[in-house]
Amino acid sequence: MIRLVRTNRAFGALAAARIVSSTGDSLSLVALVLLVAGRAGDALAVALLLLVGDFAPSLLGPLTGAVSDRFDLRRVMVASELVQGLLVLAIAFFLPPLPVLLALVGLRSVAGQVFLPASRSAMPALVSDEDLPSANALLGFGSGGEVLGPLLAAALVGVIGVPGVLLVDAGSFALSALLLLLVPRLPAAGSAGLLGSALDGLRFIRSHRVVRAIALGFCAVVACNGVDDVALVFLAHDTFGAGDAAVALLLAAVGIGLLVGYALLSSVRVPMGVLLVTGFAVSSVGNLLTGLAWAVAAAFTVQTVRGLGVAAMDVATNTLLPRLVPPAMLGRVFGNLYGAIGVAAALSYVAGSVLLDLTSAPVTLVVAGGLGTLATVATAVALRRRL
The missing domain is CATH 1.20.1250.20 (MFS general substrate transporter like domains)
Structure with a gap:
Protein backbone atom coordinates (compact mmCIF):
# COMPACT_ATOMS: atom_id res chain seq x y z
CA MET A 1 0.00 0.00 0.00
CA ALA A 188 -13.76 10.86 -21.76
CA ALA A 189 -14.04 7.72 -23.83
CA GLY A 190 -17.01 9.31 -25.59
CA SER A 191 -20.77 8.93 -25.39
CA ALA A 192 -24.03 10.31 -26.72
CA GLY A 193 -26.14 13.07 -25.16
CA LEU A 194 -26.60 13.06 -21.42
CA LEU A 195 -30.09 11.52 -21.32
CA GLY A 196 -29.35 9.02 -24.08
CA SER A 197 -26.08 8.14 -22.36
CA ALA A 198 -27.91 7.55 -19.06
CA LEU A 199 -30.41 5.23 -20.76
CA ASP A 200 -27.57 3.34 -22.46
CA GLY A 201 -26.03 2.76 -19.04
CA LEU A 202 -29.24 1.24 -17.70
CA ARG A 203 -29.55 -0.98 -20.79
CA PHE A 204 -25.96 -2.16 -20.40
CA ILE A 205 -26.48 -3.30 -16.81
CA ARG A 206 -29.70 -5.05 -17.74
CA SER A 207 -28.05 -6.93 -20.62
CA HIS A 208 -24.75 -7.88 -18.93
CA ARG A 209 -25.46 -10.92 -16.78
CA VAL A 210 -22.47 -10.69 -14.45
CA VAL A 211 -22.70 -6.93 -13.89
CA ARG A 212 -26.43 -7.27 -13.33
CA ALA A 213 -25.90 -10.05 -10.79
CA ILE A 214 -23.28 -8.02 -8.90
CA ALA A 215 -25.48 -4.92 -8.83
CA LEU A 216 -28.63 -6.77 -7.80
CA GLY A 217 -26.76 -8.76 -5.16
CA PHE A 218 -25.13 -5.67 -3.65
CA CYS A 219 -28.43 -3.76 -3.56
CA ALA A 220 -30.31 -6.73 -2.10
CA VAL A 221 -27.77 -7.14 0.71
CA VAL A 222 -27.93 -3.42 1.50
CA ALA A 223 -31.75 -3.41 1.36
CA CYS A 224 -31.81 -6.25 3.89
CA ASN A 225 -29.08 -5.02 6.24
CA GLY A 226 -29.17 -1.22 6.08
CA VAL A 227 -31.57 -1.07 9.01
CA ASP A 228 -28.81 -2.07 11.44
CA ASP A 229 -27.87 1.59 11.98
CA VAL A 230 -31.32 2.12 13.48
CA ALA A 231 -31.70 -1.28 15.17
CA LEU A 232 -28.41 -1.02 17.06
CA VAL A 233 -29.68 2.03 18.94
CA PHE A 234 -32.68 0.09 20.26
CA LEU A 235 -30.59 -3.03 20.85
CA ALA A 236 -28.33 -1.10 23.23
CA HIS A 237 -31.11 0.85 24.99
CA ASP A 238 -34.02 -1.57 25.12
CA THR A 239 -32.45 -5.03 24.98
CA PHE A 240 -29.24 -4.51 26.94
CA GLY A 241 -30.46 -1.61 29.09
CA ALA A 242 -27.28 0.32 28.29
CA GLY A 243 -26.76 4.05 27.77
CA ASP A 244 -25.68 6.31 24.92
CA ALA A 245 -22.04 5.27 25.31
CA ALA A 246 -23.00 1.71 24.34
CA VAL A 247 -24.89 3.03 21.32
CA ALA A 248 -21.83 4.95 20.16
CA LEU A 249 -19.67 1.87 20.71
CA LEU A 250 -21.91 -0.38 18.62
CA LEU A 251 -22.23 2.17 15.82
CA ALA A 252 -18.44 2.59 15.75
CA ALA A 253 -17.79 -1.16 15.55
CA VAL A 254 -18.43 -1.50 11.81
CA GLY A 255 -16.20 1.50 11.14
CA ILE A 256 -13.37 -0.13 13.08
CA GLY A 257 -13.88 -3.38 11.16
CA LEU A 258 -13.91 -1.46 7.89
CA LEU A 259 -10.53 0.13 8.57
CA VAL A 260 -9.01 -3.20 9.59
CA GLY A 261 -10.53 -4.89 6.55
CA TYR A 262 -9.20 -2.30 4.12
CA ALA A 263 -5.75 -2.52 5.70
CA LEU A 264 -5.73 -6.31 5.32
CA LEU A 265 -7.06 -6.28 1.77
CA SER A 266 -4.39 -3.85 0.64
CA SER A 267 -1.86 -6.69 0.84
CA VAL A 268 -3.88 -9.93 0.73
CA ARG A 269 -4.59 -11.47 -2.67
CA VAL A 270 -7.97 -13.20 -2.94
CA PRO A 271 -10.03 -14.02 -6.07
CA MET A 272 -12.45 -11.12 -6.41
CA GLY A 273 -15.52 -13.29 -7.02
CA VAL A 274 -14.84 -15.23 -3.83
CA LEU A 275 -14.18 -12.00 -1.94
CA LEU A 276 -17.46 -10.49 -3.13
CA VAL A 277 -19.64 -13.39 -2.02
CA THR A 278 -17.70 -13.75 1.23
CA GLY A 279 -18.26 -10.06 1.93
CA PHE A 280 -21.99 -10.40 1.32
CA ALA A 281 -22.13 -13.42 3.63
CA VAL A 282 -20.11 -11.90 6.50
CA SER A 283 -22.10 -8.67 6.31
CA SER A 284 -25.41 -10.52 6.50
CA VAL A 285 -24.54 -13.23 9.00
CA GLY A 286 -22.98 -10.53 11.17
CA ASN A 287 -26.35 -8.86 11.64
CA LEU A 288 -28.06 -12.19 12.25
CA LEU A 289 -25.57 -13.05 15.01
CA THR A 290 -25.84 -9.54 16.46
CA GLY A 291 -29.55 -10.18 16.94
CA LEU A 292 -28.61 -13.28 18.97
CA ALA A 293 -25.95 -11.47 21.04
CA TRP A 294 -26.34 -11.55 24.83
CA ALA A 295 -24.36 -8.44 25.76
CA VAL A 296 -22.92 -5.23 24.35
CA ALA A 297 -19.43 -6.76 24.16
CA ALA A 298 -20.67 -9.69 22.07
CA ALA A 299 -22.62 -7.42 19.72
CA PHE A 300 -19.59 -5.12 19.38
CA THR A 301 -17.35 -8.07 18.44
CA VAL A 302 -19.76 -9.37 15.81
CA GLN A 303 -20.32 -5.91 14.32
CA THR A 304 -16.55 -5.38 14.10
CA VAL A 305 -16.21 -8.63 12.16
CA ARG A 306 -19.14 -7.52 10.03
CA GLY A 307 -17.12 -4.44 9.08
CA LEU A 308 -14.53 -6.76 7.50
CA GLY A 309 -17.28 -8.10 5.28
CA VAL A 310 -18.42 -4.64 4.21
CA ALA A 311 -14.81 -3.79 3.27
CA ALA A 312 -14.62 -6.99 1.21
CA MET A 313 -17.85 -6.10 -0.63
CA ASP A 314 -16.52 -2.67 -1.49
CA VAL A 315 -13.06 -3.73 -2.69
CA ALA A 316 -14.37 -6.68 -4.71
CA THR A 317 -17.08 -4.65 -6.45
CA ASN A 318 -14.79 -1.75 -7.31
CA THR A 319 -12.18 -4.17 -8.68
CA LEU A 320 -14.52 -6.43 -10.65
CA LEU A 321 -16.48 -3.73 -12.45
CA PRO A 322 -13.48 -2.09 -14.20
CA ARG A 323 -12.48 -5.58 -15.37
CA LEU A 324 -15.93 -6.33 -16.73
CA VAL A 325 -17.14 -2.98 -18.07
CA PRO A 326 -15.76 -1.09 -21.10
CA PRO A 327 -14.09 2.22 -20.12
CA ALA A 328 -16.66 4.19 -22.11
CA MET A 329 -19.44 2.76 -19.91
CA LEU A 330 -17.75 2.61 -16.52
CA GLY A 331 -18.95 5.94 -15.13
CA ARG A 332 -22.57 5.10 -15.86
CA VAL A 333 -22.29 1.66 -14.28
CA PHE A 334 -20.78 3.11 -11.10
CA GLY A 335 -23.31 5.94 -11.06
CA ASN A 336 -26.23 3.53 -11.38
CA LEU A 337 -24.79 1.17 -8.79
CA TYR A 338 -24.15 3.78 -6.11
CA GLY A 339 -27.47 5.45 -6.82
CA ALA A 340 -29.30 2.14 -6.46
CA ILE A 341 -27.43 1.39 -3.22
CA GLY A 342 -28.63 4.71 -1.81
CA VAL A 343 -32.22 3.86 -2.69
CA ALA A 344 -31.84 0.36 -1.21
CA ALA A 345 -30.51 1.82 2.05
CA ALA A 346 -33.46 4.22 2.26
CA LEU A 347 -35.93 1.39 1.70
CA SER A 348 -34.19 -0.61 4.41
CA TYR A 349 -34.56 2.26 6.88
CA VAL A 350 -38.29 2.53 6.16
CA ALA A 351 -39.15 -1.18 6.16
CA GLY A 352 -36.81 -1.91 9.06
CA SER A 353 -38.31 0.85 11.17
CA VAL A 354 -41.76 -0.66 10.68
CA LEU A 355 -40.43 -4.08 11.69
CA LEU A 356 -38.75 -2.53 14.74
CA ASP A 357 -42.04 -1.00 15.86
CA LEU A 358 -43.86 -4.31 15.42
CA THR A 359 -41.24 -6.56 17.02
CA SER A 360 -37.88 -5.76 18.65
CA ALA A 361 -34.27 -4.99 17.76
CA PRO A 362 -33.05 -8.62 18.08
CA VAL A 363 -35.87 -9.91 15.87
CA THR A 364 -35.25 -7.16 13.31
CA LEU A 365 -31.52 -7.94 13.13
CA VAL A 366 -32.12 -11.68 12.81
CA VAL A 367 -34.67 -11.14 10.03
CA ALA A 368 -32.41 -8.64 8.25
CA GLY A 369 -29.38 -10.92 8.47
CA GLY A 370 -31.38 -13.97 7.43
CA LEU A 371 -32.79 -12.25 4.34
CA GLY A 372 -29.34 -10.90 3.51
CA THR A 373 -27.93 -14.43 3.73
CA LEU A 374 -30.58 -15.66 1.29
CA ALA A 375 -29.67 -12.81 -1.07
CA THR A 376 -26.02 -13.86 -0.76
CA VAL A 377 -26.84 -17.44 -1.70
CA ALA A 378 -28.85 -16.27 -4.71
CA THR A 379 -25.95 -14.07 -5.84
CA ALA A 380 -23.47 -16.92 -5.41
CA VAL A 381 -25.65 -19.18 -7.54
CA ALA A 382 -25.95 -16.51 -10.25
CA LEU A 383 -22.17 -15.95 -10.34
CA ARG A 384 -20.87 -19.48 -9.77
CA ARG A 385 -20.13 -20.15 -13.47
CA ARG A 386 -19.39 -16.63 -14.57
CA LEU A 387 -16.54 -15.44 -12.31
Whole structure:
Protein backbone atom coordinates (compact mmCIF):
# COMPACT_ATOMS: atom_id res chain seq x y z
CA MET A 1 0.00 0.00 0.00
CA ILE A 2 2.78 2.43 0.91
CA ARG A 3 4.71 1.40 -2.21
CA LEU A 4 1.74 2.20 -4.40
CA VAL A 5 1.38 5.71 -3.01
CA ARG A 6 5.12 6.36 -3.12
CA THR A 7 5.60 5.22 -6.72
CA ASN A 8 2.34 6.49 -8.23
CA ARG A 9 1.98 10.23 -7.65
CA ALA A 10 -1.32 10.52 -9.51
CA PHE A 11 -2.99 7.79 -7.48
CA GLY A 12 -1.49 9.19 -4.27
CA ALA A 13 -3.03 12.57 -5.07
CA LEU A 14 -6.46 11.00 -5.68
CA ALA A 15 -6.24 8.99 -2.46
CA ALA A 16 -5.22 12.06 -0.44
CA ALA A 17 -8.06 14.09 -1.99
CA ARG A 18 -10.55 11.38 -1.03
CA ILE A 19 -9.30 11.33 2.58
CA VAL A 20 -9.50 15.12 2.90
CA SER A 21 -12.93 15.29 1.28
CA SER A 22 -14.32 12.39 3.32
CA THR A 23 -13.19 13.99 6.58
CA GLY A 24 -14.74 17.31 5.56
CA ASP A 25 -18.03 15.62 4.63
CA SER A 26 -18.39 14.03 8.04
CA LEU A 27 -17.47 17.33 9.71
CA SER A 28 -20.22 19.19 7.90
CA LEU A 29 -22.78 16.44 8.52
CA VAL A 30 -22.39 16.84 12.27
CA ALA A 31 -22.46 20.65 11.98
CA LEU A 32 -25.59 20.65 9.80
CA VAL A 33 -27.43 18.23 12.08
CA LEU A 34 -26.63 20.45 15.06
CA LEU A 35 -27.72 23.55 13.13
CA VAL A 36 -31.06 22.07 12.03
CA ALA A 37 -31.80 20.41 15.37
CA GLY A 38 -31.04 23.62 17.23
CA ARG A 39 -33.38 25.67 15.06
CA ALA A 40 -36.29 23.36 14.34
CA GLY A 41 -36.13 21.35 17.55
CA ASP A 42 -37.75 18.26 16.03
CA ALA A 43 -36.67 15.01 14.41
CA LEU A 44 -38.58 15.70 11.18
CA ALA A 45 -36.25 18.52 10.18
CA VAL A 46 -33.20 16.32 10.78
CA ALA A 47 -34.82 13.50 8.81
CA LEU A 48 -35.45 15.89 5.90
CA LEU A 49 -31.82 16.97 6.03
CA LEU A 50 -30.62 13.37 5.81
CA LEU A 51 -33.16 12.65 3.09
CA VAL A 52 -31.99 15.41 0.75
CA GLY A 53 -28.38 14.65 1.64
CA ASP A 54 -28.44 10.92 0.92
CA PHE A 55 -31.58 9.53 -0.67
CA ALA A 56 -32.70 12.20 -3.15
CA PRO A 57 -29.35 12.50 -5.05
CA SER A 58 -29.26 8.70 -5.38
CA LEU A 59 -32.25 8.91 -7.73
CA LEU A 60 -30.04 10.84 -10.16
CA GLY A 61 -27.46 8.03 -10.34
CA PRO A 62 -27.99 7.31 -14.07
CA LEU A 63 -27.37 10.98 -14.94
CA THR A 64 -24.50 11.66 -12.54
CA GLY A 65 -22.68 8.59 -13.84
CA ALA A 66 -23.22 9.69 -17.43
CA VAL A 67 -21.35 12.93 -16.71
CA SER A 68 -18.19 10.90 -16.03
CA ASP A 69 -18.41 9.23 -19.43
CA ARG A 70 -18.86 12.51 -21.31
CA PHE A 71 -16.17 14.77 -19.85
CA ASP A 72 -12.55 14.66 -18.73
CA LEU A 73 -12.58 12.85 -15.37
CA ARG A 74 -10.11 15.17 -13.69
CA ARG A 75 -12.19 18.20 -14.63
CA VAL A 76 -15.34 16.50 -13.40
CA MET A 77 -13.76 15.71 -10.03
CA VAL A 78 -12.22 19.18 -9.57
CA ALA A 79 -15.44 20.92 -10.59
CA SER A 80 -17.46 18.72 -8.23
CA GLU A 81 -15.23 19.55 -5.28
CA LEU A 82 -15.26 23.28 -6.03
CA VAL A 83 -19.05 23.36 -6.38
CA GLN A 84 -19.46 21.53 -3.07
CA GLY A 85 -17.03 23.92 -1.38
CA LEU A 86 -18.86 27.00 -2.66
CA LEU A 87 -22.23 25.67 -1.53
CA VAL A 88 -20.92 24.88 1.95
CA LEU A 89 -19.32 28.34 2.04
CA ALA A 90 -22.71 29.90 1.26
CA ILE A 91 -24.34 27.94 4.08
CA ALA A 92 -21.61 28.99 6.52
CA PHE A 93 -21.90 32.68 5.69
CA PHE A 94 -25.67 33.07 5.42
CA LEU A 95 -27.02 30.26 7.69
CA PRO A 96 -30.21 30.31 5.57
CA PRO A 97 -33.69 29.27 6.70
CA LEU A 98 -34.56 25.58 6.54
CA PRO A 99 -36.08 25.43 3.01
CA VAL A 100 -33.09 27.23 1.46
CA LEU A 101 -30.68 25.19 3.58
CA LEU A 102 -32.23 21.94 2.37
CA ALA A 103 -31.97 23.12 -1.25
CA LEU A 104 -28.28 23.97 -0.84
CA VAL A 105 -27.56 20.66 0.90
CA GLY A 106 -29.37 18.83 -1.90
CA LEU A 107 -27.32 20.58 -4.58
CA ARG A 108 -24.11 19.83 -2.71
CA SER A 109 -25.08 16.17 -2.47
CA VAL A 110 -25.77 16.00 -6.20
CA ALA A 111 -22.27 17.38 -6.86
CA GLY A 112 -20.90 14.70 -4.53
CA GLN A 113 -22.88 12.08 -6.40
CA VAL A 114 -21.11 13.21 -9.58
CA PHE A 115 -17.69 12.94 -7.92
CA LEU A 116 -18.06 9.33 -6.73
CA PRO A 117 -18.41 7.51 -10.09
CA ALA A 118 -15.80 9.81 -11.64
CA SER A 119 -13.23 8.91 -8.98
CA ARG A 120 -13.93 5.20 -9.34
CA SER A 121 -13.84 5.38 -13.14
CA ALA A 122 -10.41 7.02 -12.97
CA MET A 123 -8.84 4.09 -11.15
CA PRO A 124 -8.11 1.77 -14.13
CA ALA A 125 -6.30 4.64 -15.88
CA LEU A 126 -4.13 5.43 -12.84
CA VAL A 127 -3.08 1.98 -11.60
CA SER A 128 -2.34 -1.36 -13.22
CA ASP A 129 -4.86 -4.18 -13.10
CA GLU A 130 -2.58 -6.07 -10.72
CA ASP A 131 -2.57 -3.15 -8.27
CA LEU A 132 -6.29 -2.41 -8.58
CA PRO A 133 -7.40 -4.41 -5.49
CA SER A 134 -4.76 -2.73 -3.30
CA ALA A 135 -5.61 0.69 -4.70
CA ASN A 136 -9.32 0.21 -4.02
CA ALA A 137 -8.52 -0.95 -0.49
CA LEU A 138 -6.46 2.17 0.09
CA LEU A 139 -9.28 4.40 -1.16
CA GLY A 140 -11.62 2.58 1.18
CA PHE A 141 -9.17 3.05 4.05
CA GLY A 142 -9.36 6.76 3.30
CA SER A 143 -13.00 6.61 4.33
CA GLY A 144 -11.58 6.51 7.86
CA GLY A 145 -12.14 10.23 7.63
CA GLU A 146 -15.80 9.44 8.24
CA VAL A 147 -14.78 8.06 11.64
CA LEU A 148 -12.39 10.92 12.40
CA GLY A 149 -14.73 13.68 11.21
CA PRO A 150 -17.35 13.46 13.99
CA LEU A 151 -14.59 13.46 16.62
CA LEU A 152 -13.06 16.58 15.08
CA ALA A 153 -16.48 18.20 14.83
CA ALA A 154 -17.16 17.52 18.50
CA ALA A 155 -13.85 19.17 19.39
CA LEU A 156 -14.22 22.15 17.04
CA VAL A 157 -17.88 23.10 17.38
CA GLY A 158 -17.44 24.29 20.95
CA VAL A 159 -14.51 26.50 19.89
CA ILE A 160 -15.43 27.93 16.48
CA GLY A 161 -19.15 27.13 16.36
CA VAL A 162 -21.18 25.58 13.55
CA PRO A 163 -20.26 28.27 10.97
CA GLY A 164 -16.57 27.75 11.73
CA VAL A 165 -16.86 23.98 11.25
CA LEU A 166 -18.61 24.56 7.92
CA LEU A 167 -15.79 26.89 6.85
CA VAL A 168 -13.30 24.13 7.66
CA ASP A 169 -15.34 21.78 5.46
CA ALA A 170 -15.33 24.32 2.60
CA GLY A 171 -11.55 24.52 2.96
CA SER A 172 -11.29 20.74 2.75
CA PHE A 173 -13.04 20.81 -0.63
CA ALA A 174 -10.63 23.47 -1.87
CA LEU A 175 -7.65 21.42 -0.71
CA SER A 176 -9.07 18.31 -2.36
CA ALA A 177 -9.47 20.20 -5.65
CA LEU A 178 -5.83 21.35 -5.47
CA LEU A 179 -4.65 17.79 -4.86
CA LEU A 180 -6.66 16.56 -7.83
CA LEU A 181 -4.74 18.92 -10.11
CA LEU A 182 -1.82 16.49 -9.67
CA VAL A 183 -3.89 13.83 -11.44
CA PRO A 184 -3.25 13.80 -15.21
CA ARG A 185 -6.01 14.59 -17.65
CA LEU A 186 -8.33 11.65 -18.18
CA PRO A 187 -10.31 12.35 -21.38
CA ALA A 188 -13.76 10.86 -21.76
CA ALA A 189 -14.04 7.72 -23.83
CA GLY A 190 -17.01 9.31 -25.59
CA SER A 191 -20.77 8.93 -25.39
CA ALA A 192 -24.03 10.31 -26.72
CA GLY A 193 -26.14 13.07 -25.16
CA LEU A 194 -26.60 13.06 -21.42
CA LEU A 195 -30.09 11.52 -21.32
CA GLY A 196 -29.35 9.02 -24.08
CA SER A 197 -26.08 8.14 -22.36
CA ALA A 198 -27.91 7.55 -19.06
CA LEU A 199 -30.41 5.23 -20.76
CA ASP A 200 -27.57 3.34 -22.46
CA GLY A 201 -26.03 2.76 -19.04
CA LEU A 202 -29.24 1.24 -17.70
CA ARG A 203 -29.55 -0.98 -20.79
CA PHE A 204 -25.96 -2.16 -20.40
CA ILE A 205 -26.48 -3.30 -16.81
CA ARG A 206 -29.70 -5.05 -17.74
CA SER A 207 -28.05 -6.93 -20.62
CA HIS A 208 -24.75 -7.88 -18.93
CA ARG A 209 -25.46 -10.92 -16.78
CA VAL A 210 -22.47 -10.69 -14.45
CA VAL A 211 -22.70 -6.93 -13.89
CA ARG A 212 -26.43 -7.27 -13.33
CA ALA A 213 -25.90 -10.05 -10.79
CA ILE A 214 -23.28 -8.02 -8.90
CA ALA A 215 -25.48 -4.92 -8.83
CA LEU A 216 -28.63 -6.77 -7.80
CA GLY A 217 -26.76 -8.76 -5.16
CA PHE A 218 -25.13 -5.67 -3.65
CA CYS A 219 -28.43 -3.76 -3.56
CA ALA A 220 -30.31 -6.73 -2.10
CA VAL A 221 -27.77 -7.14 0.71
CA VAL A 222 -27.93 -3.42 1.50
CA ALA A 223 -31.75 -3.41 1.36
CA CYS A 224 -31.81 -6.25 3.89
CA ASN A 225 -29.08 -5.02 6.24
CA GLY A 226 -29.17 -1.22 6.08
CA VAL A 227 -31.57 -1.07 9.01
CA ASP A 228 -28.81 -2.07 11.44
CA ASP A 229 -27.87 1.59 11.98
CA VAL A 230 -31.32 2.12 13.48
CA ALA A 231 -31.70 -1.28 15.17
CA LEU A 232 -28.41 -1.02 17.06
CA VAL A 233 -29.68 2.03 18.94
CA PHE A 234 -32.68 0.09 20.26
CA LEU A 235 -30.59 -3.03 20.85
CA ALA A 236 -28.33 -1.10 23.23
CA HIS A 237 -31.11 0.85 24.99
CA ASP A 238 -34.02 -1.57 25.12
CA THR A 239 -32.45 -5.03 24.98
CA PHE A 240 -29.24 -4.51 26.94
CA GLY A 241 -30.46 -1.61 29.09
CA ALA A 242 -27.28 0.32 28.29
CA GLY A 243 -26.76 4.05 27.77
CA ASP A 244 -25.68 6.31 24.92
CA ALA A 245 -22.04 5.27 25.31
CA ALA A 246 -23.00 1.71 24.34
CA VAL A 247 -24.89 3.03 21.32
CA ALA A 248 -21.83 4.95 20.16
CA LEU A 249 -19.67 1.87 20.71
CA LEU A 250 -21.91 -0.38 18.62
CA LEU A 251 -22.23 2.17 15.82
CA ALA A 252 -18.44 2.59 15.75
CA ALA A 253 -17.79 -1.16 15.55
CA VAL A 254 -18.43 -1.50 11.81
CA GLY A 255 -16.20 1.50 11.14
CA ILE A 256 -13.37 -0.13 13.08
CA GLY A 257 -13.88 -3.38 11.16
CA LEU A 258 -13.91 -1.46 7.89
CA LEU A 259 -10.53 0.13 8.57
CA VAL A 260 -9.01 -3.20 9.59
CA GLY A 261 -10.53 -4.89 6.55
CA TYR A 262 -9.20 -2.30 4.12
CA ALA A 263 -5.75 -2.52 5.70
CA LEU A 264 -5.73 -6.31 5.32
CA LEU A 265 -7.06 -6.28 1.77
CA SER A 266 -4.39 -3.85 0.64
CA SER A 267 -1.86 -6.69 0.84
CA VAL A 268 -3.88 -9.93 0.73
CA ARG A 269 -4.59 -11.47 -2.67
CA VAL A 270 -7.97 -13.20 -2.94
CA PRO A 271 -10.03 -14.02 -6.07
CA MET A 272 -12.45 -11.12 -6.41
CA GLY A 273 -15.52 -13.29 -7.02
CA VAL A 274 -14.84 -15.23 -3.83
CA LEU A 275 -14.18 -12.00 -1.94
CA LEU A 276 -17.46 -10.49 -3.13
CA VAL A 277 -19.64 -13.39 -2.02
CA THR A 278 -17.70 -13.75 1.23
CA GLY A 279 -18.26 -10.06 1.93
CA PHE A 280 -21.99 -10.40 1.32
CA ALA A 281 -22.13 -13.42 3.63
CA VAL A 282 -20.11 -11.90 6.50
CA SER A 283 -22.10 -8.67 6.31
CA SER A 284 -25.41 -10.52 6.50
CA VAL A 285 -24.54 -13.23 9.00
CA GLY A 286 -22.98 -10.53 11.17
CA ASN A 287 -26.35 -8.86 11.64
CA LEU A 288 -28.06 -12.19 12.25
CA LEU A 289 -25.57 -13.05 15.01
CA THR A 290 -25.84 -9.54 16.46
CA GLY A 291 -29.55 -10.18 16.94
CA LEU A 292 -28.61 -13.28 18.97
CA ALA A 293 -25.95 -11.47 21.04
CA TRP A 294 -26.34 -11.55 24.83
CA ALA A 295 -24.36 -8.44 25.76
CA VAL A 296 -22.92 -5.23 24.35
CA ALA A 297 -19.43 -6.76 24.16
CA ALA A 298 -20.67 -9.69 22.07
CA ALA A 299 -22.62 -7.42 19.72
CA PHE A 300 -19.59 -5.12 19.38
CA THR A 301 -17.35 -8.07 18.44
CA VAL A 302 -19.76 -9.37 15.81
CA GLN A 303 -20.32 -5.91 14.32
CA THR A 304 -16.55 -5.38 14.10
CA VAL A 305 -16.21 -8.63 12.16
CA ARG A 306 -19.14 -7.52 10.03
CA GLY A 307 -17.12 -4.44 9.08
CA LEU A 308 -14.53 -6.76 7.50
CA GLY A 309 -17.28 -8.10 5.28
CA VAL A 310 -18.42 -4.64 4.21
CA ALA A 311 -14.81 -3.79 3.27
CA ALA A 312 -14.62 -6.99 1.21
CA MET A 313 -17.85 -6.10 -0.63
CA ASP A 314 -16.52 -2.67 -1.49
CA VAL A 315 -13.06 -3.73 -2.69
CA ALA A 316 -14.37 -6.68 -4.71
CA THR A 317 -17.08 -4.65 -6.45
CA ASN A 318 -14.79 -1.75 -7.31
CA THR A 319 -12.18 -4.17 -8.68
CA LEU A 320 -14.52 -6.43 -10.65
CA LEU A 321 -16.48 -3.73 -12.45
CA PRO A 322 -13.48 -2.09 -14.20
CA ARG A 323 -12.48 -5.58 -15.37
CA LEU A 324 -15.93 -6.33 -16.73
CA VAL A 325 -17.14 -2.98 -18.07
CA PRO A 326 -15.76 -1.09 -21.10
CA PRO A 327 -14.09 2.22 -20.12
CA ALA A 328 -16.66 4.19 -22.11
CA MET A 329 -19.44 2.76 -19.91
CA LEU A 330 -17.75 2.61 -16.52
CA GLY A 331 -18.95 5.94 -15.13
CA ARG A 332 -22.57 5.10 -15.86
CA VAL A 333 -22.29 1.66 -14.28
CA PHE A 334 -20.78 3.11 -11.10
CA GLY A 335 -23.31 5.94 -11.06
CA ASN A 336 -26.23 3.53 -11.38
CA LEU A 337 -24.79 1.17 -8.79
CA TYR A 338 -24.15 3.78 -6.11
CA GLY A 339 -27.47 5.45 -6.82
CA ALA A 340 -29.30 2.14 -6.46
CA ILE A 341 -27.43 1.39 -3.22
CA GLY A 342 -28.63 4.71 -1.81
CA VAL A 343 -32.22 3.86 -2.69
CA ALA A 344 -31.84 0.36 -1.21
CA ALA A 345 -30.51 1.82 2.05
CA ALA A 346 -33.46 4.22 2.26
CA LEU A 347 -35.93 1.39 1.70
CA SER A 348 -34.19 -0.61 4.41
CA TYR A 349 -34.56 2.26 6.88
CA VAL A 350 -38.29 2.53 6.16
CA ALA A 351 -39.15 -1.18 6.16
CA GLY A 352 -36.81 -1.91 9.06
CA SER A 353 -38.31 0.85 11.17
CA VAL A 354 -41.76 -0.66 10.68
CA LEU A 355 -40.43 -4.08 11.69
CA LEU A 356 -38.75 -2.53 14.74
CA ASP A 357 -42.04 -1.00 15.86
CA LEU A 358 -43.86 -4.31 15.42
CA THR A 359 -41.24 -6.56 17.02
CA SER A 360 -37.88 -5.76 18.65
CA ALA A 361 -34.27 -4.99 17.76
CA PRO A 362 -33.05 -8.62 18.08
CA VAL A 363 -35.87 -9.91 15.87
CA THR A 364 -35.25 -7.16 13.31
CA LEU A 365 -31.52 -7.94 13.13
CA VAL A 366 -32.12 -11.68 12.81
CA VAL A 367 -34.67 -11.14 10.03
CA ALA A 368 -32.41 -8.64 8.25
CA GLY A 369 -29.38 -10.92 8.47
CA GLY A 370 -31.38 -13.97 7.43
CA LEU A 371 -32.79 -12.25 4.34
CA GLY A 372 -29.34 -10.90 3.51
CA THR A 373 -27.93 -14.43 3.73
CA LEU A 374 -30.58 -15.66 1.29
CA ALA A 375 -29.67 -12.81 -1.07
CA THR A 376 -26.02 -13.86 -0.76
CA VAL A 377 -26.84 -17.44 -1.70
CA ALA A 378 -28.85 -16.27 -4.71
CA THR A 379 -25.95 -14.07 -5.84
CA ALA A 380 -23.47 -16.92 -5.41
CA VAL A 381 -25.65 -19.18 -7.54
CA ALA A 382 -25.95 -16.51 -10.25
CA LEU A 383 -22.17 -15.95 -10.34
CA ARG A 384 -20.87 -19.48 -9.77
CA ARG A 385 -20.13 -20.15 -13.47
CA ARG A 386 -19.39 -16.63 -14.57
CA LEU A 387 -16.54 -15.44 -12.31
